[in-house]
Amino acid sequence: MRMIDIRYRTCMDKLWEIHRPQPDLVEQVARDLRIDPIVALLLVNRGISNPADAENFLSPSLNHLRSPFTLKDVTQAADRIIRALINRGKILIFGDYDVDGVTAAAVIYDFLKPLQADISVYFPHRTREGYGLRPEHVLRHIAPGKFDLVITVDCGSGSHEAVTAASRVGIDTIITDHHRIDSSLPNAAAVVNPNRPDCPSGFGYLAGVGVAYFLVIVLRKRLREIGYWKQQPEPNLRELCDLVALGTVADMVPMVLENRILTKEGLGLIQAGRRISIRALAESSGIGLESIDAEAVAFRLSPRINAAGRIDHAGLAFDLLQETGLRAAREKAERLNAMNADRQRIEKQIVDDIDRQLQARPEMLKNRTLVLSGPNWHEGILGIAASKVVEKYHRMAVLISTRDGIGKGSARGVAGLDLFGFLCQCKGYLEDFGGHQTAAGLKVRTANIDTFTEIFEETVRRQSRPEDFIPRIFVDCELGFDQINSDLIDALEGLKPHGVGNPAPLFLARNVRVLSSRLVGETHRKMRLAQFTGGRNCTLEAIQFHIDPEAPQKTTFSRMAYRLTWNHWNGRKTAQAIVEETN
Template identity: 55%
Template structure:
């Protein structure tokens, strides 16, 4: 699919201000301006993230009520249950709260629902199945609960207080919980709506530690260093693809340092099993190697397997759990491929489907655990909002994925009359629907998307940070770019452009990838650079010259040596 190219033009004055304040490479200064940083002081903070720059957790609505109620539960030695979500964000949020409460010596239990048997989130049936038998006095949700109105009412009626910690978009009606800590509730003034679910939990822990300090709880005992939990926060934050800006950048950068130390046995075992050197893990490793294995537990089996791996203090035991997650991930990959092939065949058979701005499909027997991943791949391929629905006994459970520029939750809200329930984020959501409402919903969704979009929204776009000719690429530049990391949503790896690029040599590897040596001066190897292009366009495979390329920079490490390597993302 042809893409439009947008080349950013940073304000030269802002670039100069940042260079004067930080003495960074001019290319790095340009990238910072492209990321919305205009002043020298802001650049200093961006380049040197520190925990003491986090905003106060007490700026979040209901935070004070929550910490007072938790402190009371600790005083009274009440049984506390943490109710988590089954994705990596929810699992890490649950583990973070669990470890903090265990440090305090609290009587704490955890429950993460089984995706296919229990469904998403805290539901009314959980009260008598999970809470009452354990004589729970206080329930704390982790990365869920903002839409659990019936369940919270039932818990209240059973004498159980509920504290919701969540970050998903919410309607104006909040559940009748004792506290709802969600920076995305409309009346929360904190400005922390970018936090992940585990990020919200981390802020609760910061507030609780401070409150317990004021109560004198830490006198005569060691006060916990909350940096020890930042590895979990980084893992959940990166996996949930929230913007790596502000607090998320601070927590991810510091958390990555803790992960690389190998302190957490479960993550060390997981890195080993995925063939990832623990000492150099980055956001890409988490997103594409570690997170899929952790998520596979909740998608294919039970998320408890991932939770227990993260809290395991025995390396041998953790290695056994990591092997299990690897097997679940392999099964997930097979299920994903089967469903993707089935849908691709259907679309090829009925190509008129692609006349619509949306793709809504349903099927019996589709595994719920892979719907979201397959929907994301279909968005990449066909570039339109996509919803996949698995049908069973007249009920459909679906996963939705969007394109940039379309608020998925707001669009689903306009179709709420045909849905049983829905929730999520701007770019991703889940839903429940009766099978006989699917066609009406698909029609409503198509109309809602048509109202909210323009034809140009359906042309994928690549954004170039700056033009960088090959002769200007140096080791010093690559080292300087490290300061911009960690990369992720909201802070993508810089993308550069070079024009009139000649292919000095080329070799196909793995059938659909190509290793090349590129130069902008034919026959002159001095400025030539190694490059690789993944999933090449067959029409370009035999080209000897590109009019222009869009590329990222990386080190190619092999047998103790490292060379500059261009990763060619697009070529024309």
């Protein structure tokens, strides 16, 4: 059993929560695994105390993947694809326009294309067509293109009308998706979604790309069973794990079990520079391949891939991932880089507009939800802007663009609360919606926005507590500078990749002095810190990101929450603290 000690608030009213795991359990894990007690404590804090589970966590392997055959309908999906492959049927992959959708499409395409499949890929335009497979796609593109089979990736669970329209003209549809379902399933040839109510797999945490990858595993095995690989070499599916890592990290699904295994394997491939397109993307992002971890994927690579679907068309990102020539890949990566710069500019405009609205109407901050709209907001940027609003104001945020006459919005939730569940209770006021526990998209008639705003606030207020809206800092344990050594940092590296469900370890240090500091870039503070601990003065290099350079800079911290990592520079590595919070 884990306990959390709630004792500290920062000057920004953040609540510091310090884990207090049972000492005897930590001692047992350390003894059983022969690991540092601090690492044992971190494992227990993440709910890992069984020796076998801990071994698998510390040494993730593709051999630890559980059988994908437990996914409902996955065998039917594989067999239908095989029939299309053998009969030379035309296959269309229909993907979502985010990183998860683009990489999921690439996984299935990269598997089928070398088998001489007659296969194409289609991504809807985010602003002109919107999310998901629709009847107009069938009427205007799929049927005229004489496709025999449509495979959706990262979408489709709510596309009842489109699936029916396709069936009427003799086109089968296979749904691969991971979004939650609040209604009946489409009448498709197969619906492979671990979050469908009757799926026994337990893979509900997979991203869309993870579902696509598991389908490919089953597909390869079914082809093996009919002797297909006697004609040509059987593909090594490990080579697709870099794509799985990109989509899994970008979609912010829990970094546990299969997600963590596939991401760890994929990050190794990315660091090796195996895929030219990702190598070019890393170059344009200004990051070395050896430095790419889950955090770099989330904050450097993914935003550039996402920028294509947000600003222009997701097909541009897919084209980059398919590129095998370095020169062409660099050109396409630079194009995505420029789009990402545009995205950042537009995002700032939206967030600044929201800040002005809230300054003019400060009473809105008494609510637990913020539903805001703008006639000129770019709907492709609303999701990431909503995340900024949640981060800044710690409220459920729904941002709606009304520039096309009907409200198109993105919602982001507060950790620990079920955003999708709240929207389900408000669906009578929405035209359409879909998503996850912490992220969703929706459509609402402009005439209904005010009513939806009231009902959404009432729903959230009725099923939440005031303390749910206090931002929290979850500290793993107190760690003095005298306890830091190279073996510990190496062991911490073994806990990667980090993400939801496996956060980067966060430590507490007290009474820290700033010996020296300087500004790096425009808003990052590079420091040399000191702490008198263990009977001696210990120093540590540190950096704090995104500070206010105009504000007075502290020279002492009574408490400091920090992460610990290696800083790689000019072929050398040094211990570095990444300062998250101070007071």
